Amino acid sequence: MTNIERHQYDVVVIGAGGAGLRAAIEARLAGKRTAIISKSLFGKAHTVMAEGGAAAALGNVNSNDSWMVHFRDTMRGGKFLNNYRMAELHAKEAPERIWELETYGALFDRTPDGRISQRNFGGHEYPRLAHVGDRTGLELIRTLQQKIVSLQQEDKRQYGSYEARLRVFAETTITELLLAEDPAGGRRCAGAFGYYRETGELVVFESAAIVLATGGVGKSYKVTSNSWEYTGDGHALALRAGGTLVNMEFLQFHPTGMVWPPSVKGILVTESVRGDGGVLTNTEGKRFMFDYVPDVFRKQYADTPEEADRWYTDPDHNRRPPELLPRDEVARAINSEVKAGRGTAAGGVYLDVSGRLPAETIRRKLPSMYHQFKELADVDITAQPMEVGPTCHYVMGGVEVDADSAAAAVAGLFAAGEVSGGMHGSNRLGGNSLSDLLVFGKRAGEYAARYTDGLGSRPRPAAADVEAAAEAALAPLTRGEGGENPYQLHQELQAVMGDLVGIIRRRAELEEALARLADLKERVAKVGATGGRRYNPGWHLALDLRNMLVVSECTARAALEREESRGGHTREDFPGMDPQWRQVNLVCSLDGDDVRLERKPLPEIPAELLRLFDRAEMAKYLTEAELAAFDEVAGEVES
Amino acid sequence: MGTTGPGAAGSGSTKRHFRVWRGDPAGGRLEDYQVEVNEGEVVLDVIHRLQATQAPDLACRWNCKAGKCGSCSMEVNGMPRLGCMTRMSTFTETETVTVTPLRTFPVVRDLVTDVSFNYAKAMEMPAFAPPADLSPGDYRMQQVDVERSQEFRKCIECFLCQNTCHVVRDHEENKRAFAGPRLFIRAAELDMHPLDARGDRKEQAQAAQGLGYCNITKCCTEVCPEHIKITDNAIIPMKERVIDRRYDPIVWLGRKILRRDQLASASGARPAAPGPVVHVSESPAPFVPAGVAWHSPEPSPAAAPVGGDGRLPVTELTLDRSGASSPFGDDVTFPLPVDQLRYQPPSSS
Numbered sequence: 002m003t004n005i006e007r008h009q010y011d012v013v014v015i016g017a018g019g020a021g022l023r024a025a026i027e028a029r030l031a032g033k034r035t036a037i038i039s040k041s042l043f044g045k046a047h048t049v050m051a052e053g054g055a056a057a058a059l060g061n062v063n064s065n066d067s068w069m070v071h072f073r074d075t076m077r078g079g080k081f082l083n084n085y086r087m088a089e090l091h092a093k094e095a096p097e098r099i100w101e102l103e104t105y106g107a108l109f110d111r112t113p114d115g116r117i118s119q120r121n122f123g124g125h126e127y128p129r130l131a132h133v134g135d136r137t138g139l140e141l142i143r144t145l146q147q148k149i150v151s152l153q154q155e156d157k158r159q160y161g162s163y164e165a166r167l168r169v170f171a172e173t174t175i176t177e178l179l180l181a182e183d184p185a186g187g188r189r190c191a192g193a194f195g196y197y198r199e200t201g202e203l204v205v206f207e208s209a210a211i212v213l214a215t216g217g218v219g220k221s222y223k224v225t226s227n228s229w230e231y232t233g234d235g236h237a238l239a240l241r242a243g244g245t246l247v248n249m250e251f252l253q254f255h256p257t258g259m260v261w262p263p264s265v266k267g268i269l270v271t272e273s274v275r276g277d278g279g280v281l282t283n284t285e286g287k288r289f290m291f292d293y294v295p296d297v298f299r300k301q302y303a304d305t306p307e308e309a310d311r312w313y314t315d316p317d318h319n320r321r322p323p324e325l326l327p328r329d330e331v332a333r334a335i336n337s338e339v340k341a342g343r344g345t346a347a348g349g350v351y352l353d354v355s356g357r358l359p360a361e362t363i364r365r366k367l368p369s370m371y372h373q374f375k376e377l378a379d380v381d382i383t384a385q386p387m388e389v390g391p392t393c394h395y396v397m398g399g400v401e402v403d404a405d406s407a408a409a410a411v412a413g414l415f416a417a418g419e420v421s422g423g424m425h426g427s428n429r430l431g432g433n434s435l436s437d438l439l440v441f442g443k444r445a446g447e448y449a450a451r452y453t454d455g456l457g458s459r460p461r462p463a464a465a466d467v468e469a470a471a472e473a474a475l476a477p478l479t480r481g482e483g484g485e486n487p488y489q490l491h492q493e494l495q496a497v498m499g500d501l502v503g504i505i506r507r508r509a510e511l512e513e514a515l516a517r518l519a520d521l522k523e524r525v526a527k528v529g530a531t532g533g534r535r536y537n538p539g540w541h542l543a544l545d546l547r548n549m550l551v552v553s554e555c556t557a558r559a560a561l562e563r564e565e566s567r568g569g570h571t572r573e574d575f576p577g578m579d580p581q582w583r584q585v586n587l588v589c590s591l592d593g594d595d596v597r598l599e600r601k602p603l604p605e606i607p608a609e610l611l612r613l614f615d616r617a618e619m620a621k622y623l624t625e626a627e628l629a630a631f632d633e634v635a636g637e638v639e640s
Numbered sequence: 641m642g643t644t645g646p647g648a649a650g651s652g653s654t655k656r657h658f659r660v661w662r663g664d665p666a667g668g669r670l671e672d673y674q675v676e677v678n679e680g681e682v683v684l685d686v687i688h689r690l691q692a693t694q695a696p697d698l699a700c701r702w703n704c705k706a707g708k709c710g711s712c713s714m715e716v717n718g719m720p721r722l723g724c725m726t727r728m729s730t731f732t733e734t735e736t737v738t739v740t741p742l743r744t745f746p747v748v749r750d751l752v753t754d755v756s757f758n759y760a761k762a763m764e765m766p767a768f769a770p771p772a773d774l775s776p777g778d779y780r781m782q783q784v785d786v787e788r789s790q791e792f793r794k795c796i797e798c799f800l801c802q803n804t805c806h807v808v809r810d811h812e813e814n815k816r817a818f819a820g821p822r823l824f825i826r827a828a829e830l831d832m833h834p835l836d837a838r839g840d841r842k843e844q845a846q847a848a849q850g851l852g853y854c855n856i857t858k859c860c861t862e863v864c865p866e867h868i869k870i871t872d873n874a875i876i877p878m879k880e881r882v883i884d885r886r887y888d889p890i891v892w893l894g895r896k897i898l899r900r901d902q903l904a905s906a907s908g909a910r911p912a913a914p915g916p917v918v919h920v921s922e923s924p925a926p927f928v929p930a931g932v933a934w935h936s937p938e939p940s941p942a943a944a945p946v947g948g949d950g951r952l953p954v955t956e957l958t959l960d961r962s963g964a965s966s967p968f969g970d971d972v973t974f975p976l977p978v979d980q981l982r983y984q985p986p987s988s989s
Binding site for chain 2 (some may be wrong): 041379486534
């Protein structure tokens with residue numbers, strides 16, 4: 002392994018979505034030589050998919066909004082499992098981060114008085130999402146991308162080269178972090194090892210500070226709205242470097258994503274389709290939701306189709322159709338129907354609005370849905386049912402970090418955005434993701450730069466580690482056709498996760514999943530890729546599989562351990578939320594090749610933040626002992 | 641989904657004939673594949689099936705598979721398209737589907753091309769200049785004013801417009817001086833930005849980006865998956881204003897009586913590189929990569945119809961056809977007959 006290209010940087014940012022680009026901007030503004038490593042082309046990151054907006058308490062549309070209200074909404078959404086400090090920083094700093102984007106050239110939609118317009122979104126008390134139509138994520142990524150170019154232009158004027166202090170390595174994948182002995186004890190980051198997708202050449206980045214901003218894990222699931230890049234790279238890199246993952250059992254699924262045809266698989270079908278009269282039926286043609294109304298909801302939900310249908314025109318004298326039950330109930334029902342063999346071949350049920358409303362009304366009420374499916378799949382939702390099922394959307398869990406500095410457990414390692422954990426607790430509110438990227442991306446870049454300031458010497462990756470990483474990266478090519486087929490393994494992994502660790506979980510299924518993952522782990526170790534090193538997707542997938550597998554194992558283990566239902570984790574055998582479990586974070590680490598799971602207490606919410614909530618609400622979440630403490634805190638205010 | 645109904649996975653499946661260009665800068669050829677195609681699939685789904693079943697190392701870029709990231713640009717039966725937005729139902733069942741890489745950029749491997757040209761041009765594009773007197777949070781703009789720029793910010797950078805533009809398609813020699821439609825809408829976007837502090841976006845586009853090369857054939861608009869009116873809303877307004885100023889009698893007089901360096905300081909404009917003149921001539925001998933056996937004549941860019949004054953009419957009103965001439969030749973209609981399709985990677989030199 003003599004010919005490995007080497008680069009030296011002060012800060013290396015892995016990932017070029019919102020969080021990565023914002024981190025890189027901050028590190029460069031702090032004067033650091035910074036590299037951005039992007040798995041795809043510059044500007045294609047999954048951030049472009051975000052539609053709704055970026056939540057920030059700007060108070061432009063309702064001046065009652067403030068960081069405190071935003072904080073409260075975020076904690077409620079996460080069912081109080083959030084790292085409170087992250088939620089606090091996020092709510093406080095999001096407005097600055099949004100305004101800053103305007104100085105980079107972003108053009109948000111406006112209010113009549115010319116300020117940034119904000120829209121309502123589920124879980125947010127006030128209109129709070131700064132947006133640009135339904136392409137806010139694209140605006141965010143393009144703005145940051147263009148800000149990076151403008152910094153490069155400054156460097157060109159000053160140093161004669163665009164890439165003097167900030168360089169984007171497009172289509173480059175990192176497969177391993179490199180460590181070195183830390184004079185302060187333990188090990189610290191020394192660099193990152195990877196390959197150029199285009200040429201297949203190997204490359205080493207020597208850097209004391211590394212920011213992970215690699216996004217999520219959705220590609221381990223059969224049905225997902227995530228892009229191919231979402232293979233949990235950052236999660237796995239952190240684990241293998243000695244970092245820890247928190248909250249990995251919490252994944253956000255949407256109950257109705259398209260499962261067929263393949264061209265739109267994973268794309269979300271908005272809930273308003275059901276609100277506007279859409280009904281769910283199984284392959285026997287039965288409108289099955291009537292069988293799934295839980296007792297507590299009997300009073301509000303109709304038990305005959307006749308009554309349900311009258312509700313649309315006369316909601317005051319009829320009960321609601323059961324299709325409008327909360328998301329988890331709908332998901333549970335779909336899940337049960339499919340598992341009972343009454344689902345479609347693709348693993349979904351039918352959602353039909355075509356027989357219910359005139360075509361013209363559907364087109365008027367659901368214009369973007371209509372056009373999306375017409376254009377992408379030639380599915381005419383005014384004429385035929387949609388085939389829907391749960392789709393994997395976002396992972397709340399991620400690298401365990403210090404709230405203020407975004408620093409992970411390994412010295413020199415930082416994480417921001419979807420790859421980090423804690424901020425969203427057990428469930429993320431819509432719109433909080435884009436602002437999360439900006440707030441913690443900036444912090445990660447800032448603290449990574451600061452970390453390098455305090456270093457005496459630059460750590461050097463050991464030659465042996467580089468050799469080992471190179472060998473591991475090239476191993477699938479060496480095995481060639483004799484190895485396991487990566488596409489086949491990927492499909493099997495997606496089936497295990499989709500069928501057994503999906504939206505609704507049970508002990509027996511989770512145990513079976515773990516057994517099958519163990520089997521897959523052995524086979525992934527023998528994966529082979531045919532062809533050469535030049536832009537070979539089979540080889541790339543073979544390398545990604547290892548990451549997907551270890552992250553999937555973390556999710557399955559944590560899901561088995563947490564015996565309650567909360568936010569993005571629903572256990573059919575433990576349907577209730579348990580205050581005892583609210584005090585516990587499940588933390589994963591690697592012990593050799595095995596995932597180790599530990600219970601850790603949550604950080605205690607300080608009194609001044611607790612006072613933002615009222616007692617009746619807290620009673621749902623806290624244990625008796627905690628409630629007594631809460632009363633004491635609340636009492637202090639009154640006395 | 642017709643009579644079979646949705647969800648009948650596999651029931652609407654047929655074997656179809658695909659030809660996919662496989663190769664690298666050293667050369668390559670169209671490979672034939674018989675591949676299963678299901679109802680409701682798009683070309684990218686079929687490429688993925690080829691990877692999973694027959695050609696594991698078939699190189700193809702993609703990300704979101706929902707028409708939002710602009711990664712899977714390719715040429716399908718000769719037309720520049722996004723693979724994820726090209727439905728199989730747009731072809732007849734016996735039709736051969738031929739997939740080739742973007743022709744304007746050097747091939748990396750199979751369907752992947754080196755699109756760094758576009759990033760290099762973006763790097764030279766003067767960035768947004770924030771107003772000096774406004775703090776973050778104090779920006780005030782009206783919706784109607786931001787909407788003009790927002791149209792251009794819908795761009796997903798698929799580079800289909802760049803690929804289609806005949807100024808650079810098969811004209812490697814123009815790449816140095818010409819930034820392309822993607823960057824023209826970027827210039828227009830900044831020009832129309834209500835708070836951008838620079839006032840010379842149009843002149844910049846003319847002098848440094850090669851706006852003058854564009855002869856408004858609208859091919860870029862035609863292939864834009866975001867339906868951005870690149871020509872009508874960005875290029876033409878910029879050209880009109882530039883021409884206004886270029887032929888402004890006072891500026892003209894200044895040009896006659898001042899030296900170039902005086903002119904630059906007098907007008908406040910950047911000292912322009914020798915500006916590209918409007919591209920009206922027959923193009924130089926068409927660029928033909930070595931070793932290509934062309935069985936049909938090279939489609940050369942049609943010369944733009946110039947007016948009596950030797951200049952291009954800058955609006956469609958005076959043009960003799962709508963959308964001007966096609967760079968593929970006005971007698972060419974798509975899809976092309978399969979036996980006439982060929983692809984040769986452009987030289988990377």
